[in-house]
Amino acid sequence: MNIISNFITMNGYGAYVWLSFSVVLISCAVVYFKTRKTLKKYEQEFLVELQTLTLKEKNKALENSKVARQILATSSKTN
Amino acid sequence: MLNFFSSSNIYSVIEKILRFINSIFFLILIIGLTFALVLSPPDYIQGDSVRIMYVHVPSAWIGLACFSLITLLSVLNFIFKIKNFYFINKSIAPIGLLFTCLAIVTGALWGQPTWGTWWAWDARLTSMLVLMLFYIFYILVFKLLNKKELIIKISSIIAIVGSINLPIIKYSVEWWTTLHQPASIKITGSSSIHSEMLLPLMVMLLVFLLYAALIFLMKYKTEIIRIKKKNIRRY
Numbered sequence: 225m226n227i228i229s230n231f232i233t234m235n236g237y238g239a240y241v242w243l244s245f246s247v248v249l250i251s252c253a254v255v256y257f258k259t260r261k262t263l264k265k266y267e268q269e270f271l272v273e274l275q276t277l278t279l280k281e282k283n284k285a286l287e288n289s290k291v292a293r294q295i296l297a298t299s300s301k302t303n
Numbered sequence: 304m305l306n307f308f309s310s311s312n313i314y315s316v317i318e319k320i321l322r323f324i325n326s327i328f329f330l331i332l333i334i335g336l337t338f339a340l341v342l343s344p345p346d347y348i349q350g351d352s353v354r355i356m357y358v359h360v361p362s363a364w365i366g367l368a369c370f371s372l373i374t375l376l377s378v379l380n381f382i383f384k385i386k387n388f389y390f391i392n393k394s395i396a397p398i399g400l401l402f403t404c405l406a407i408v409t410g411a412l413w414g415q416p417t418w419g420t421w422w423a424w425d426a427r428l429t430s431m432l433v434l435m436l437f438y439i440f441y442i443l444v445f446k447l448l449n450k451k452e453l454i455i456k457i458s459s460i461i462a463i464v465g466s467i468n469l470p471i472i473k474y475s476v477e478w479w480t481t482l483h484q485p486a487s488i489k490i491t492g493s494s495s496i497h498s499e500m501l502l503p504l505m506v507m508l509l510v511f512l513l514y515a516a517l518i519f520l521m522k523y524k525t526e527i528i529r530i531k532k533k534n535i536r537r538y
Contacts, residue, residue: 245336247405247409248358259518267528270531273532292531
């Protein structure tokens with residue numbers, strides 16, 4: 225019990241230590257999810273743009289762009 | 304050889320690295336946190352407040368490293384005009400800003416129990432604040448300007464001018480009398496930190512580096528998709 229209490233209070237420095245780690249972890253998590261959301265948004269926009277092409281243009285784009293093929297493959301995996 | 308550095312190849316390499324980092328990141332994070340919060344000993348003077356070092360020091364190092372890299376790539380971009388460097392710098396800058404801000408905030412949280420103050424206008428703290436401002440100016444250039452050539456020019460000037468601040472940050476604790484302690488870890492010469500604290504610090508540094516790589520790769524991938532989207536009708 226004493227060990228747990230010491231771990232939480234950190235011998236009087238608990239507020240500073242836990243706040244430091246929390247600030248870092250929360251900020252990093254927020255940046256991670258925001259970056260991931262932006263990436264997904266651009267992937268979706270790319271796919272929408274791909275859908276607006278005619279079949280011929282679309283096939284040509286997929287044939288010439290490895291990135292386009294990969295985005296399409298990733299989206300069909302996740303959907 | 305040059306074909307390997309095409310955006311298509313880079314994109315597939317990024318995918319693989321992202322998958323790898325995602326698969327190991329949480330395990331290393333848990334190990335790092337266990338070392339930092341449980342296994343590492345308290346300092347004989349600072350007590351348990353020394354644990355803040357495990358998030359403060361890696362943040363400061365990465366903040367400095369990102370700006371150094373931005374400066375280097377800006378200079379190379381000026382000379383060799385490699386367009387990928389523009390996107391790399393654009394992706395690195397927010398990471399550098401994040402870690403510089405975290406170093407300042409965790410430094411304040413460490414300063415209060417050890418120095419009795421959250422902030423002092425001393426050389427190390429002020430030069431870190433200046434670095435944060437340079438990051439903000441640098442990012443604002445990308446946000447506010449539209450012409451790519453102008454962005455490259457102004458952002459490179461900011462990076463090169465800002466790089467003058469880097470040795471000031473590094474040597475501020477030696478050149479001036481500051482509240483901040485001198486470096487405990489030296490690349491050349493012996494470090495004054497005990498191995499029981501050095502190991503957790505290195506594990507936490509690895510965690511932060513993996514995180515920085517993760518964010519950088521996601522941002523860089525976003526840039527590639529943005530360019531491909533713009534050029535989709537040209538195929």
